[in-house]
Amino acid sequence: MPPETAHRSVQCYHCRRRFEVGVRAVTVSCPGCHKRLVIEDLVIKNAQAYTKLQTCGRVVVQRRGHVMATLVEAHAGIEVLGVLEANAITGGSVRIGPKATWKGDLAARTLRVDSGARIVGGRFAVPDDPLGLAATTPERADEAAP
Numbered sequence: 001m002p003p004e005t006a007h008r009s010v011q012c013y014h015c016r017r018r019f020e021v022g023v024r025a026v027t028v029s030c031p032g033c034h035k036r037l038v039i040e041d042l043v044i045k046n047a048q049a050y051t052k053l054q055t056c057g058r059v060v061v062q063r064r065g066h067v068m069a070t071l072v073e074a075h076a077g078i079e080v081l082g083v084l085e086a087n088a089i090t091g092g093s094v095r096i097g098p099k100a101t102w103k104g105d106l107a108a109r110t111l112r113v114d115s116g117a118r119i120v121g122g123r124f125a126v127p128d129d130p131l132g133l134a135a136t137t138p139e140r141a142d143e144a145a146p
């Protein structure tokens with residue numbers, strides 16, 4: 001039996017097809033629509049503007065990071081230590097850190113807001129699983145081990 005961590009299930013954010021990828025893969029092409037997919041975690045270290053910031057992994061906005069986007073879709077979770085201005089959806093957990101600023105709507109499975117975080121505005125739906133993503137990203141803690 002192969003190790004459970006050898007593959008993980010992801011969902012295409014273009015056509016919503018679900019498929020398996022190797023855990024070490026960084027980008028893949030969707031077998032359904034053949035579009036390129038980002039599956040790695042995206043770490044934002046400075047000010048960045050996007051139309052859509054999408055990954056099958058996580059989006060992490062570091063302390064000096066500032067994301068301005070129409071949509072942030074991070075299937076495995078979002079962590080904000082800097083500033084996020086976007087409407088965000090995730091099948092995972094969201095953490096808004098102690099000096100973070102959040103502005104925008106959010107749909108997430110779980111939400112943790114640290115003391116000192118600023119939430120400027122937005123409609124939050126928690127717990128929510130807008131894309132049925134929870135089934136494809138049940139646990140991330142398992143993958144923390146090297």
Ligand SMILES: [Zn+2]
Nearest residue numbers: 012015030033
């Ligand atoms: Zn696709």
